[in-house]
Amino acid sequence: KQEVTQIPAALSVPEGENLVLNCSFTDSAIYNLQWFRQDPGKGLTSLLLIQSSQREQTSGRLNASLDKSSGRSTLYIAASQPGDSATYLCAVRGSSNTGKLIFGQGTTLQVKP
Amino acid sequence: DVKVTQSSRYLVKRTGEKVFLECVQDMDHENMFWYRQDPGLGLRLIYFSYDVKMKEKGDIPEGYSVSREKKERFSLILESASTNQTSMYLCASTRDYSNQPQHFGDGTRLSIL
Numbered sequence: 001k002q003e004v005t006q007i008p009a010a011l012s013v014p015e016g017e018n019l020v021l022n023c024s025f026t027d028s029a030i031y032n033l034q035w036f037r038q039d040p041g042k043g044l045t046s047l048l049l050i051q052s053s054q055r056e057q058t059s060g061r062l063n064a065s066l067d068k069s070s071g072r073s074t075l076y077i078a079a080s081q082p083g084d085s086a087t088y089l090c091a092v093r094g095s096s097n098t099g100k101l102i103f104g105q106g107t108t109l110q111v112k113p
Numbered sequence: 114d115v116k117v118t119q120s121s122r123y124l125v126k127r128t129g130e131k132v133f134l135e136c137v138q139d140m141d142h143e144n145m146f147w148y149r150q151d152p153g154l155g156l157r158l159i160y161f162s163y164d165v166k167m168k169e170k171g172d173i174p175e176g177y178s179v180s181r182e183k184k185e186r187f188s189l190i191l192e193s194a195s196t197n198q199t200s201m202y203l204c205a206s207t208r209d210y211s212n213q214p215q216h217f218g219d220g221t222r223l224s225i226l
Contacts, residue, residue: 031212032212034214034215036217041201041220041222042219042220043117043203043217043218043219043220044203044205044215044217045217046214046215046216049212049213049214051212089156091215098144098161098163098169098209099144099146099207099208099209099215100146100158100161101215103155103156104155105155106155
């Protein structure tokens, strides 16, 4: 059974720092891996999706990497800003159809001005 | 722009009531999902549907049922609401056989008194 773990559960950094969020999964047979952002009391917003054949994806100050063989993904945030404060969740999709996702518990990030 | 719309942001119901949560997507997606999110437990899949009138149980289906009469609409039904069903409910959709992200609604905060 696929399990997804995110470490740390919470992170507080000063504005301007570069930071890395970690995600690990137990079964390397994945279709893709997705990173989401969730603001308090809101739904999830998709940030990046990495296909199983890819190693990384970039969007602005965000870069996500994927190492299937070791069951790891990282989300790198460059030059963090207070507006980046949110909970970040990673999720793996195991099969090509249905689209079911297995989520990690999330990392809650606080960026202090 | 893609859109998943949940009918209510906040809902208060009484124990024993039959509760309907509605979700509509405008992207012609085959797959739709209902999750609940609780502190410390993360996102848990209740039910999903991979086609009209087709459904499958997720991880925590007890006390819930679903209906998908039209492709764009997926309803979650609490047959007889109980206080332990107080939670944040999130609807999502995605396309079959594609590397497209899962899109989420804004969520419904449901309180059962």
